[in-house]
Amino acid sequence: MTHVLEVSGLTTTFTKNEKAFKVVDDLSLYVRKGEALGIVGESGCGKSVASLSLMRLLGKNGKTEGSILLNGQKILSCSEHEMQNIRGKEMAMIFQEPMTSLNPVLTIGRQMSEGLEKHEGMKRAQSKEKVIELLTQVGIARANEIYHEYPHRLSGGMRQRVMIAMAIACNPKLLIADEPTTALDVTIQAQILQLIQNVRTERGTSLIMITHDLGVVAETCDRVMVMYAGQVIESADVRTLLRNPKHPYTIGLIQSTPHRSKGQKRLYSIAGSVPTPEEYPQGCRFAPRCDKAMPVCLEQNPQLLAVDQASDCRCWLYQEHTKGTAVNA
Amino acid sequence: MTQFILKRLMSGVVVLFGLSVFTFMLIHFIPGDPVRIMLGQRATVEQIEALREELGLNKPLVSQYVSYASGLIQGDLGTSLKTGRPVSTEIAERFPATAKMAVASLGVAVIVGVGLGVIAARFKDTFIDGMIMMFSTLGMALPGFWLGLLVILVFSVHLGWFPIAGGTGLLDIVLPALTLGTLMATALSRLTRAGMVEILSNDYIRTARAKGMGERIILLRHAFRNVMIPIVAVIGLEFAGLLGGAVIVEQVFNWPGIGTLAIQAISSRDFPMIQGTTLFIGAIYVVVVIVIDVLYALLDPRINFSAKREGA
Amino acid sequence: MSEINKAVTVRSMWRKERQLPRFELLGKIMQRKKAKYSFLMMLGIIVIGIIGPWIAPHDPTKTYYEAFMQGPSKQFWLGTDAIGRDILSRLLYGTRVTLTAAVMASAMTFVVGTLIGVTSAYIGGFFDNLIMRIMDVLLALPGIVLALAIVAALGPSQENAMIAIGIASIPGFSILVRGAALSIKESGYVEASRSIGSSNWWIIINQLIPNIANVLIVYTTMFIGGAILSTSALGFIGLGAQPPTPEWGTMLNEGKDYLREAWWLATFPGIAITVVVFTVYMLGDALRDIFDPKA
Numbered sequence: 001m002t003h004v005l006e007v008s009g010l011t012t013t014f015t016k017n018e019k020a021f022k023v024v025d026d027l028s029l030y031v032r033k034g035e036a037l038g039i040v041g042e043s044g045c046g047k048s049v050a051s052l053s054l055m056r057l058l059g060k061n062g063k064t065e066g067s068i069l070l071n072g073q074k075i076l077s078c079s080e081h082e083m084q085n086i087r088g089k090e091m092a093m094i095f096q097e098p099m100t101s102l103n104p105v106l107t108i109g110r111q112m113s114e115g116l117e118k119h120e121g122m123k124r125a126q127s128k129e130k131v132i133e134l135l136t137q138v139g140i141a142r143a144n145e146i147y148h149e150y151p152h153r154l155s156g157g158m159r160q161r162v163m164i165a166m167a168i169a170c171n172p173k174l175l176i177a178d179e180p181t182t183a184l185d186v187t188i189q190a191q192i193l194q195l196i197q198n199v200r201t202e203r204g205t206s207l208i209m210i211t212h213d214l215g216v217v218a219e220t221c222d223r224v225m226v227m228y229a230g231q232v233i234e235s236a237d238v239r240t241l242l243r244n245p246k247h248p249y250t251i252g253l254i255q256s257t258p259h260r261s262k263g264q265k266r267l268y269s270i271a272g273s274v275p276t277p278e279e280y281p282q283g284c285r286f287a288p289r290c291d292k293a294m295p296v297c298l299e300q301n302p303q304l305l306a307v308d309q310a311s312d313c314r315c316w317l318y319q320e321h322t323k324g325t326a327v328n329a
Numbered sequence: 330m331t332q333f334i335l336k337r338l339m340s341g342v343v344v345l346f347g348l349s350v351f352t353f354m355l356i357h358f359i360p361g362d363p364v365r366i367m368l369g370q371r372a373t374v375e376q377i378e379a380l381r382e383e384l385g386l387n388k389p390l391v392s393q394y395v396s397y398a399s400g401l402i403q404g405d406l407g408t409s410l411k412t413g414r415p416v417s418t419e420i421a422e423r424f425p426a427t428a429k430m431a432v433a434s435l436g437v438a439v440i441v442g443v444g445l446g447v448i449a450a451r452f453k454d455t456f457i458d459g460m461i462m463m464f465s466t467l468g469m470a471l472p473g474f475w476l477g478l479l480v481i482l483v484f485s486v487h488l489g490w491f492p493i494a495g496g497t498g499l500l501d502i503v504l505p506a507l508t509l510g511t512l513m514a515t516a517l518s519r520l521t522r523a524g525m526v527e528i529l530s531n532d533y534i535r536t537a538r539a540k541g542m543g544e545r546i547i548l549l550r551h552a553f554r555n556v557m558i559p560i561v562a563v564i565g566l567e568f569a570g571l572l573g574g575a576v577i578v579e580q581v582f583n584w585p586g587i588g589t590l591a592i593q594a595i596s597s598r599d600f601p602m603i604q605g606t607t608l609f610i611g612a613i614y615v616v617v618v619i620v621i622d623v624l625y626a627l628l629d630p631r632i633n634f635s636a637k638r639e640g641a
Numbered sequence: 642m643s644e645i646n647k648a649v650t651v652r653s654m655w656r657k658e659r660q661l662p663r664f665e666l667l668g669k670i671m672q673r674k675k676a677k678y679s680f681l682m683m684l685g686i687i688v689i690g691i692i693g694p695w696i697a698p699h700d701p702t703k704t705y706y707e708a709f710m711q712g713p714s715k716q717f718w719l720g721t722d723a724i725g726r727d728i729l730s731r732l733l734y735g736t737r738v739t740l741t742a743a744v745m746a747s748a749m750t751f752v753v754g755t756l757i758g759v760t761s762a763y764i765g766g767f768f769d770n771l772i773m774r775i776m777d778v779l780l781a782l783p784g785i786v787l788a789l790a791i792v793a794a795l796g797p798s799q800e801n802a803m804i805a806i807g808i809a810s811i812p813g814f815s816i817l818v819r820g821a822a823l824s825i826k827e828s829g830y831v832e833a834s835r836s837i838g839s840s841n842w843w844i845i846i847n848q849l850i851p852n853i854a855n856v857l858i859v860y861t862t863m864f865i866g867g868a869i870l871s872t873s874a875l876g877f878i879g880l881g882a883q884p885p886t887p888e889w890g891t892m893l894n895e896g897k898d899y900l901r902e903a904w905w906l907a908t909f910p911g912i913a914i915t916v917v918v919f920t921v922y923m924l925g926d927a928l929r930d931i932f933d934p935k936a
Contacts, residue, residue, distance in 0.1 A: 055539060057539060083541075084541045084542070086541065088539060095536060095539075101535070102536065105629065106554070111536075114537075115542075167539075344777055344778050347775065348778055348781060351779070355790055359794050359795075466919065466923065467915070469918075471915055472877075472911065472914050475907075475910075475915070478900065478911065479908075481900055482900050482904055482907060569780070570783060572783050573784060573785040573786050576785060576789070577785060595789060595880060603790065603793045610782060610786050614781045614782070
């Protein structure tokens with residue numbers, strides 16, 4: 001039981017005008033205890049929906065199938081009531097928009113303590129003590145005063161610290177961070193990433209870091225999965241992926257990341273954009289934008305298979321080397 | 330905060346001044362000789378001249394207004410032509426009845442309107458939601474006085490649960506409050522639903538869900554407080570409609586309030602009384618709006634009187 | 642108070658103005674269920690208003706001495722009133738009375754309100770401020786109380802009630818129009834038009850008015866519904882249409898003393914008012930959906 005989270009065949013379908021769209025398609029992953037997994041992709045690739053599916057926080061119109069095991073507990077067969085006891089307690093989430101993710105009419109203290117009161121059965125005085133301790137831990141000075149403050153008095157960076165404190169309040173086994181630094185100033189971003197790292201190492205919390213930024217992954221994660229158009233197209237440990245990317249999309253992604261040491265003249269960019277679920281092609285979903293596309297790519301979508309010891313990849317270029325070993329078999 | 334209230338009070342005073350000009354001018358809008366119209370066909374020339382003198386109508390317009398306004402400031406709204414008693418005394422006698430009805434109706438309106446709005450938002454796009462919205466559109470099309478008649482017909486005449494009309498006791502207030510409250514609830518339920526739907530789609534609601542909060546806490550603690558802010562503003566605006574509705578509904582139930590007083594005054598062309606009641610209703614509205622404005626500022630922590638931001 | 646007014650104005654401002662040619666509008670109405678039915682209902686009510694006097698089974702003012710306060714029967718489908726007049730015939734005649742009053746009152750509101758709202762928004766500055774202060778003052782009185790005050794000055798009659806309701810709706814209407822006009826005024830194409838030297842009146846007539854036409858149609862429809870309610874309210878308290886005019890509110894007034902004896906007197910006119918106002922509101926709602934699909 002070293003896997004905190006085990007997901008297999010996760011598929012999330014949205015229905016619009018009586019047509020079903022698979023926004024997340026057959027996603028399988030695992031997270032070990034204390035490990036950090038990065039999920040990388042452009043906006044619209046389904047990574048945020050995937051994270052919300054894990055927490056079962058999608059509205060009525062999103063339908064999730066497959067299997068999610070959190071410490072051996074089947075998340076998808078939990079009742080809504082059981083889910084409420086899991087959210088915030090077993091797994092917690094940090095969102096992208098600190099400016100809008102806190103309730104404007106409740107004090108920081110109230111918003112932080114309600115989780116503690118629900119999950120740990122604390123009384124108000126106990127929880128206040130704990131909240132102030134947590135706020136101090138995430139680097140907020142004068143936590144005593146901030147406890148009584150409303151969110152609008154705090155800057156974006158401070159609010160994200162509050163969000164982190166809120167997420168770790170009940171010592172969850174798994175923390176999901178959905179683009180936690182995207183909305184922040186560059187100088188604040190590094191502080192927040194460092195904070196997440198510290199929290200994780202101190203508490204041994206497992207982490208899923210969802211981001212579009214390979215730099216963030218390089219700094220915080222152990223393993224990484226690249227998503228494209230609702231599917232995982234490559235999965236490897238961080239070093240391997242960055243040094244030896246396999247999938248043409250991953251290669252493009254790395255090339256299009258600005259790098260200060262290499263004196264590039266012009267930044268590489270992948271032509272076109274991520275297709276929406278309505279316009280997924282029949283073959284490989286990346287084929288229309290791929291400069292290595294072969295006839296087979298346009299006809300049939302490849303499977304995610306192990307390329308070598310270190311990497312899995314969903315690409316016809318590597319299928320013959322794999323001797324047909326399916327990854328999750 | 331004090332400054333904010335002072336500013337509100339100032340704008341209230343400006344509106345009251347405008348209102349006094351309007352009610353003052355009312356007499357001068359009368360086509361023909363106002364005094365003759367007030368006294369009727371059989372009045373003698375002496376009577377007419379005496380009243381003209383008493384009302385000061387033969388003085389220049391500006392000095393007429395000055396004496397009218399200085400009377401107002403001292404609380405003198407003039408003397409009723411019909412009863413010969415001070416208008417302010419009569420209004421003071423009638424006001425408690427209207428206030429009782431307005432407060433009771435407001436209570437019904439807030440409980441029914443906000444309640445239905447929250448339920449409709451919770452069950453958005455379901456049968457329940459559809460029914461509530463149907464009820465609300467239908468309610469807006471209902472004439473208040475007719476709803477009052479129906480309520481009397483059903484609850485008093487047929488079921489005999491409540492006295493028909495006339496008293497001002499606790500049992501008497503139920504039907505008028507139900508009538509007026511339901512009318513106001515219809516618009517309120519729509520606004521609550523719209524506000525609630527918008528607020529439930531906010532990021533911070535998702536945050537609360539991610540913390541494991543139950544639907545009840547999310548609705549009541551996280552969403553409702555936010556939706557209360559626009560609702561309070563709307564209730565302030567609706568209050569004008571409530572007073573207007575009260576004027577008509579009072580008629581149906583023979584409720585001895587300001588509305589009945591005003592309508593009797595109009596029927597008997599008792600102009601000092603007409604001016605007085607009109608001004609009084611306007612003044613109540615002005616006061617309510619100021620109170621609501623202050624309440625609004627207190628409810629929303631983002632409206633801050635000494636805003637200062639914390640650094641990161 | 643102006644803060645709240647502003648909030649309401651902003652809320653009712655239209656994010657995007659799109660104009661529909663006349664026939665396209667009719668087409669859009671017929672495509673949508675709610676719009677279609679409320680439009681057809683409205684058409685039916687208007688037809689009744691026109692041909693009511695011809696299809697009425699009896700003379701609305703004739704007293705049938707053998708039939709005082711009779712319940713619904715074969716001869717008098719909806720019964721007779723306290724002085725033996727046929728309710729159905731009075732209702733049919735009353736359709737015209739009510740519709741005429743409401744439409745005339747709303748026409749007055751529309752013309753004056755649009756004029757005030759548009760010029761106030763367009764000229765801006767001190768003039769705008771002054772006009773809006775005056776509207777604030779008038780808005781401190783509930784519409785019906787303002788109408789009552791005006792009726793008090795003019796004297797109770799159907800015409801005066803109409804005028805009073807028309808005037809009393811002007812403040813609310815002009816504030817809504819002003820809000821809509823302001824959003825157009827600040828748009829790029831008005832700026833562009835001014836930059837090529839168009840005159841103010843040219844801009845108002847050719848740019849502002851056509852672009853708020855949709856808003857005006859919806860508001861006017863809604864105000865007609867309100868005017869019907871106000872007309873019948875004034876009739877009910879005896880300050881509107883005078884007997885023996887078969888106005889619906891007046892009929893309810895005559896019926897209110899006989900609740901115990903004759904339920905039909907106080908029932909059918911009320912149903913008539915509710916059905917007509919409901920139809921008008923539904924139509925207004927449907928038009929709003931057509932013009933502004935996002936709202």
